Amino acid sequence: MSKSSEDKELSEENVVAETTEDLQSTWKDAHRNWGHSLHRLAPYIGGFPPSLAHYFIRRFSKSGDTVLDPFSGGGTTPLEAALQNRNGYANDAFSYAYVLSKAKCNPLSTSEFEPYLDTKLDEARKVDNEEMRLLDNDDLKVFYSDHTLDQILRLREVLHEDDSRKATYLNGIMCGILHGPSKMYLSLQTKDTYSGTANYVRKYAKKNDLQRPERDIRPKALRKQELAHEDTVPASLGERTKITRGDSRNLLNSFEKESVDLIVTSPPYMQTLDYTWNNWIRLWWLNEDRKSERNKLDITEDTDKYRRFMRECLHSMYDVLAPDSVAVLIVGDVQKNLASGKRTLNTAAIIAEEARNRTDFDVHGIISDAYDLDSRAYVVFNRLKYDHEEDRKEKDAIDRCLILTKGDPDMQSDPDIDWETESYTGLEQNQ
Ligand SMILES: C[S@@+](CC[C@H](N)C(=O)[O-])C[C@H]1O[C@@H](n2cnc3c(N)ncnc32)[C@H](O)[C@@H]1O
Incomplete structure (x- = not known):
């Protein structure tokens, strides 16, 4: 320099x-x-x-x-x-930022999500996976058992190029359960939620004696849906x-x-x-x-x-x-x-x-x-x-x-917020 x-x-x-x-x-x-x-x-x-x-x-x-x-x-x-x-x-x-922002801001209620998930999983089961078998998925196999990876590959195929509201939300849910540090996720237990390199995760799994679990998408996706809806979601959010x-x-x-x-x-x-x-x-x-x-x-x-x-x-x-x-x-x-x-x-x-x-x-x-x-x-x-x-x-x-x-905006002073009682949805406040 x-x-x-x-x-x-x-x-x-x-x-x-x-x-x-x-x-x-x-x-x-x-x-x-x-x-x-x-x-x-x-x-x-x-x-x-x-x-x-x-x-x-x-x-x-x-x-x-x-x-x-x-x-x-x-x-x-x-x-x-x-x-x-x-x-x-x-x-x-x-x-990824686009999909996640869109999914969060246009959530599906559980009564919409559950039947949609089941339809897509049904379609996924019927996908001819002959071509997928030929793909080099070695890096992914570090994270997933064959059982789980097969489900992931099939569902991915079904959602491919679908940017409808429902597919985007399911993509958001899937990005939330793909891999991470607990049983909530589809992968073996990684150190954090970021995607580590296959090499790093291979060594980490060996060192900590971690096995790739046989997990199913359906219960993990529904649990994620439940957690995301723990707080009331206003109906008109997406609008x-x-x-x-x-x-x-x-x-x-x-x-x-x-x-x-x-x-x-x-x-x-x-x-x-x-x-x-x-x-x-x-x-x-x-x-x-x-x-x-x-x-x-x-x-x-x-x-x-x-x-x-x-x-x-x-x-x-x-x-x-x-x-x-x-x-x-x-x-x-x-x-x-x-x-x-x-x-x-x-x-x-x-x-x-x-x-x-x-x-x-x-x-x-x-x-x-x-x-x-x-x-x-x-x-x-x-x-x-x-x-x-x-x-x-x-x-x-x-x-x-x-x-x-x-220009000349009206600069508000520091609002007096009581974070213990402040509402997550703004329904109780008139600002
Ligand atoms: C610090 S992050 C924002 C994080 C966000 N505030 C949140 O709470 O998740 C910066 C973002 O800028 C995006 N970005 C980088 N270059 C960009 C560009 N030229 N146009 C639009 N977005 C860009 C990145 O994808 C990244 O998501």
Whole structure:
């Protein structure tokens, strides 16, 4: 790296001091599992907690408003918005994110789901599996017994290229039970819910003497359905949501100009995570090619490229936002190896600088979110992935909530939320 660009990165530290108003937030008072049971339909590494989305939705929008997440991941923001009587809009470039966001926001009731599941399992039993036998499924066989894999392969064949609401929901359920660390899942007991490499899982299974269980899809899928519906699901949820798949530099392709009242989002932070690797089995399930999926995502370590990417995203967000509105961007600090040694890059400050100097947004402030890092899925993921103390990349990192304004919105103060009694569905509140 040249001296000048390294200097430029170093100067980014100062931006925080200039732009940060010491904003307050109470969302961290929420208990760890706060949130509607549908949020837990299937895992999404790198996601933020429902309480965080809930907090900003309560603070900066009212009932009937439209809330957008242009990098929706597991769909936390659109689901939370719809549960709170807002319209929940979402976009993501990644297929798994799209399917999961859509499934969560358009759930099937158990009286719809159970007969649908049975019909599909019946169709699956009749699939001619001669061709499947010839496929190289060696990596999958590390996770599944022949009995279970046969069911998975057949059902996958039946759902292939079906993007109806029902099939999408079943795909969401399947992504939630494919593999994981308990008897709830179809696989042998993996260390976590991310898709480990076959090699890693092979060694892990050997070390812990784990056997591949003979499990059936039906009871596991019904149990997942039951858990997802532990909290009441409002009937009109799906009507209030719109989920699209695309590059968030072009939001106007999917959303009307000035149609959004609030953005709550967490854009990618450089190369912190490769969503395609840690979801490779889910991508296989969805019949998506890992490499072409990866090419769609913005994964770069280069700060200049990242700045350009974020600048284009900011312009795109500005276009869809209504006059006098707010955008909240949650980003983590990133560890970088510079010639001068390791240092932490303040991603929020970089985006704030781009927003202030290169777009029409104003920077209202940054909330530094120095909460318990151990509860963050991506931190846990990196520990598992590398399994070495010294590779804990995010050790000193913190998350920051950057608040941008378009025009002159009425900036609400910190809402007084009692997280012990706060409703998951917004039915009891008039906001
Ligand atoms: C930090 S995650 C968002 C997590 C989300 N807030 C949640 O709670 O699950 C960032 C997301 O950005 C998506 N992404 C990366 N590049 C993108 C692009 N160019 N356009 C749209 N989405 C993109 C990734 O697929 C990923 O889901």
